[in-house]
Amino acid sequence: MGAGRALPAFDRLANSDRRRAGSRRRPVHHAVRLPDGVPLSAAPGKEPWQRSATWLKFWTRRYFRIAPLFYVMLFLALALGPYLYDCRIIIDDFLSRSHQAPERYLDGSLKNIVAHLTFLFGLVPDLAYRTPLPDWSLGLEMQFYAVFPAVMLLVRRLDWIRSALVVAAAGCVIVFAMRLLSIHFPMPSFLPLKIQIFLCGMLLAGVVHQSRPRPFLYLALAMLLAALPFGGDQGLGKLLVREALVAGFFALVLYRMLPGRAGMLARAIAVTLSNRFFHLMGELSFSIYLSHLLVLQPVAAFVISEFGHELSAPLRFAIVVAVVLPTVTLLSWITYTLIEVPGQKAGRFVVQRFGRKIAPVLEKTPAE
Numbered sequence: 001m002g003a004g005r006a007l008p009a010f011d012r013l014a015n016s017d018r019r020r021a022g023s024r025r026r027p028v029h030h031a032v033r034l035p036d037g038v039p040l041s042a043a044p045g046k047e048p049w050q051r052s053a054t055w056l057k058f059w060t061r062r063y064f065r066i067a068p069l070f071y072v073m074l075f076l077a078l079a080l081g082p083y084l085y086d087c088r089i090i091i092d093d094f095l096s097r098s099h100q101a102p103e104r105y106l107d108g109s110l111k112n113i114v115a116h117l118t119f120l121f122g123l124v125p126d127l128a129y130r131t132p133l134p135d136w137s138l139g140l141e142m143q144f145y146a147v148f149p150a151v152m153l154l155v156r157r158l159d160w161i162r163s164a165l166v167v168a169a170a171g172c173v174i175v176f177a178m179r180l181l182s183i184h185f186p187m188p189s190f191l192p193l194k195i196q197i198f199l200c201g202m203l204l205a206g207v208v209h210q211s212r213p214r215p216f217l218y219l220a221l222a223m224l225l226a227a228l229p230f231g232g233d234q235g236l237g238k239l240l241v242r243e244a245l246v247a248g249f250f251a252l253v254l255y256r257m258l259p260g261r262a263g264m265l266a267r268a269i270a271v272t273l274s275n276r277f278f279h280l281m282g283e284l285s286f287s288i289y290l291s292h293l294l295v296l297q298p299v300a301a302f303v304i305s306e307f308g309h310e311l312s313a314p315l316r317f318a319i320v321v322a323v324v325l326p327t328v329t330l331l332s333w334i335t336y337t338l339i340e341v342p343g344q345k346a347g348r349f350v351v352q353r354f355g356r357k358i359a360p361v362l363e364k365t366p367a368e
Contacts, residue, residue, distance in 0.1 A: 047152070049149050049153050049156065050156070054149065055149040057351045058145070058149060060350055060351050061347050061348070061351060062145045064344060064346050064347025064350065065343070065344055065347065066138060066141070066142070066286070068339050068340065068343030068346075069287060069336075069339045069340050070135065070138060070290065071117065072335070072339055073133060073290045073294075073335075074113075074116055074131060074133065074135070076294065077132040077294060078131065078132075081105040081106050081107075081108065081131075081132055082105065082106060084293075084294070084298070085102060085105035085132075086301075087297040087300070087301035088100050088105065088297055090304055090305060091297065091300055091301055091304060094308065103130060104129060104130055104131065105131075105132050107130050112127060116131065116135065119139055119142040120139070121135075121139050121189070122136060122138075122139020122142070122143060122189035122190060122191075123139070123143070123190060125183065125184060125186065128185050128186060128187055128190070129185075129186040129187045132293060132294070133290060134289065134290075134293060136186075136188075136189040137189070139189045140188070140189050140191060140194055143190070143191035144191055144195075144198050147191070151163065151202070154166065154167070160202070160203060160206035161203075161218070161221060164199045164202065164203055165221075167195060168195065168196055168199055168225055168228070171191075171192040171193075172192075174192040175192050175193060175230050178190075178192075188231045193230055193231040194231045196226065196228045196231070197225075197226065197231070199222075199225050200222040200225055200246050200249075201249075203221060203222045204218070204222065204253055204254075207254065208253065215254050215257050218250075219246070219250050222246050222250070223243050223247065226243055226245075226246045227239060227243065251266040252266055252270045252273070253270075255267040255270055283336060284329065284332040284333060284336050286336075286340065287332030287333075287335045287336050287340065288328055288329065288332045291332055291335065292328045295324050295327050295328050295331070296320070296324050299323050299324050299327075303316055303319055303320055304316070
């Protein structure tokens with residue numbers, strides 16, 4: 001799934017470049033979330049989710065995969081906050097847009113820092129979008145990791161289809177209650193707002209491991225879930241993009257089940273996206289995602305200040321991309337090598353060192 005993580009990261013970067021260089025944004029968004037459900041669910045039968053040790057090991061690995069780099073980038077972003085806010089004002093003025101809320105760039109309060117260090121910020125509307133980083137999705141992702149073992153236990157009791165329906169229904173009830181209570185998040189950082197997209201990825205993983213696969217049933221449910229009208233901007237264009245992403249991911253993973261030329265084409269694309277380059281980009285995607293705004297906004301502000309309307313929007317976009325893309329990629333390789341890899345090794349060490357001391361078994365489910 002390297003490409004599944006790499007492509008959304010580059011899409012985010014390209015969309016951000018277009019937006020800040022004064023060009024049009026392409027409506028691709030949910031690709032960032034859908035792949036997350038796939039690798040985690042890929043081998044449900046091999047993980048004893050009825051054991052408490054499995055839950056703690058899973059959470060430990062996820063924490064050390066995300067936290068080390070996030071913490072470094074968080075404090076860097078807060079330190080650069082005033083400078084980045086000035087850059088953002090230049091960009092917004094040039095594009096004739098309202099200014100961003102200053103607290104998103106300038107809030108270095110203890111409450112905000114603690115909420116981000118504990119990954120609880122995504123649960124609080126006022127804190128969900130309050131740093132210069134695009135970190136709202138990390139709070140969302142950590143919420144998904146928190147509930148994932150329980151979802152897998154539900155899958156053991158029921159099956160993939162019924163479990164997805166139950167979880168999606170619970171998410172819909174919560175979202176409806178939020179609307180009744182007038183609770184609004186500036187970004188969809190609260191898991192019920194995006195649970196349907198994670199479930200699409202889980203369904204994709206689930207169909208692969210069925211003894212009698214029913215791919216069209218799973219695909220139909222995934223596309224139905226992707227059509228739920230909450231968790232971000234709506235509209236026919238956004239809906240079509242979401243449906244295309246779901247169908248595309250299903251085709252790439254299940255190309256062996258596709259007939260004739262469709263299967264051959266999907267296989268060729270899947271093989272290409274599995275090569276070493278895309279694997280590397282998948283490894284760097286988290287660093288790219290966290291660091292790109294810290295580079296992009298100063299570069300875009302500089303290009304606007306120096307050239308403004310003297311350059312066409314496509315040319316401004318090209319200049320910004322030419323500077324930002326290699327810079328962010330190089331910085332991401334450095335942070336991946338010096339921070340992410342040691343963090344992952346630390347996670348494995350903690351699991352190996354303390355995993356055996358954890359109380360082993362929760363009560364077995366009736367499905368066993």
